Amino acid sequence: MSLSKLSKIALKVLCSNNGSLCYEELRSKMADICAVSDLNLNTVLSNHQLFLIVSGTGSNASTFGLTSDSQIISSSPVRLCKNYPNKECQDCGMLHLCRFFILGNCKFGGKSKTCKHSHDIHDFHNWKIININSLQELNVNELRILLLQNDPSLLPEICLHYNKGSENLRYGICSRKQACNKLHICSHYVSGNCKFGDECRRSHHFHGDDISALLRKLCLDEEVMQNLQKIYQNRNYLKQVPSTDGENAATSFACTSTKRNTNAEEICLYFIRKYCSFKEKCIRVHFNLPYRWQICKETWQDLPNMEEIEMDFCDPNNITSSGIPSINFETMMCESHQVRRLSTASSVTKPPHYTLTTEWLWYVKNAFGKWTECENQASFLFFFAP
Template identity: 40%
Template sequence: MSYSTEVMLITKALCAAGGAMRLSQLYRSQSTIAEQTFHFIVENCPRFALLPGPSQDGLKEDECTVVARTSLRLCQKYLSDNCAGCQDLHLCRYYVYGNCKFTPGRIECRYSHNIHSDHNSPLLRECTLCDLSQDQLFLLLLQNDQALLPEVCSHYNKGLQQHGICSFRETCTKVHLCLHFVQGLCFFGRKCIRQHSIDETGRCMLMERGLSDGLITKLPIIYQNSHRLKLAAAGDSPSSSHSDGICTGDICLHFLRNSCRFQETCELVHFHLPYRWQIFNDGSWLDLQQMEQIEEDYCDPSNCQSFDLEPVSFITMTRGSQPVRRLSTISSVKRPLHYTLTTKWLWYYKQEQGKWVQYGEPDDKNRTTSVTSKDLEEAYLSNKTEVVLVKGHREYTLTFTDMYQRNNKNNTKRKVLRRPRYVSPTEVRRLRSIH
């Protein structure tokens, strides 16, 4: 049975709404599609990416966001006059940006401004996109094609100064936007020291590069949708891998080994421990007192919060109403063994009795899983969606998107956690002295 009409209707609704919608909102917009059919299409058609909603946005646990995607791209060889026939669109890039300097009636552009040309029309029909308006198609292309989007400045997002550590400041040719906002994970709203919209300097720079004023206004949302699609392609999601406030790979390993040659110019954090707990207060990240004790509490998977007078919640990564973050060295599976102060992440599942058991270790009935913490960490960092494992005579599937292990026979599930191995300050000093 063909669902091409329904796919087109849902796609148009998403693109008209900016490229993404809440699942319930999208369903309400499709009064002509039966509920069972709607959910089947959204969950199974590759046109749609279904991602859990971020918890800080106030969504229910089962509320999801649907993002429109396509494999269709602009032909890069066409723009360089080297294309001899392909399955990509032949269109002027600046026409897609909405600001081509060549206009009909004056000087004709050498590249096509016709989405329904003899080359483009069959491609749009084949991809079920022929009924999209021009603006809807261009938005869909932009949020799916990284090559079309201006790069967000990574240096702007480091350090505590107004422009981060970006040395170009007003003359930077990259976009100055908060990366956490772009990823849909910024807790700070108007209090954030980074920009959540493009300022006048950035607007002028982008207009010089051919982007229209209307597109520049939409860019922050397009970046967010593009990031969501990257997570979907990687089998990841904001709720499973980022909402816990853990930033991996931020602390400089060479500094811990007393060998960082970049010193003050190093882009990574120089700190005397392989972890660092901080709280956001008055526009700055400040070190938490007793962070060694907080780290020890956090490394125990049975703890949902620290045990100091003002506890840190490990579920929401907050203390009271203030956001908290944990910086860390890179995962141990990413570096050679002689880098002893990497972070060794351990993976646990929760038994019926509430006890947390590490993967690869025996449970209360002396049964072990077929995979270890190291196996899971390698799979997690290689962007796998899930891992199939065996314990006893039963097969399970662990999905990284929601951090649950499911019994493949009866679909019962167990919560999964990823926590670091505790390294005491004494052990850190001993390991540092070796190098």
């Protein structure tokens, strides 16, 4: 059997098991389908466009460095087209499918089939994209899992503000409370590493009242709802994959440069969605997150634990980060080294339907030293947002 065929089978096995398996389980399930050697399986898994390997801690299961508990996660650059169906779009390289069909419960689908948007993965446009990306072995449910954990626009993000503060255990420091369009759930639980377990003050349930109300609007089917933790955990691993495509764009100028190039310090929104047509010629930074923390040590270098730094930065009570060594957010220095934060374009500079833009919030400190969110955000955002 060819390596190409083995690759498609491995991807199908992963997507039929909620998007990921440990190496030992994957090898076992593959053996039930076809004869496959460790050499061929490991060669297949080296295709980083289709597979992400998260190192395990168990005993070696192969001569290629993989352990039996190494997690293999299905990956793909394929996304739903953001311009479909509102704008005429041809040969965009993205799927033209109904968003709610992918989420699982389009109210216009089913027997009535009155939905004006495509539910057909085999139509000419969609099947061409599926074939180009080696996804033709996947059925609709398997493709759904692949998209849910890879396309950042389909499911809401975790609210970082909810995960901060101790005064309000229900909302954290999230000022939007019930109106928040992000999930109020423990970020460490979703990542699978909450050290507090059942004693954690943050929610560990996707079926809580606030979360359920938000998820109901997405029309998720029951099977997806039951597997949300694993989907989000896989999403978390996938978004942490280091990107090398934009490395030169981020470090192409010296740290001591006094002339600011705004485009070279802005993260490309299209690259995050996996369809920047300029590729390596893009004047913006190519990175897999809407923010990027870097430290200057001769050249700009990525800081570890970016998510924790970002959470600290989003809390107006913090002057410094909690990590060691800490970052001073007022001076943007870490010890004697300069620090910078790159981000996507401000939300006020893009149309409302744009996702993953940077939303800036402004706070004012009262006479008692308490920070409160400004009521009139617009007057600050248009004039001061970077």
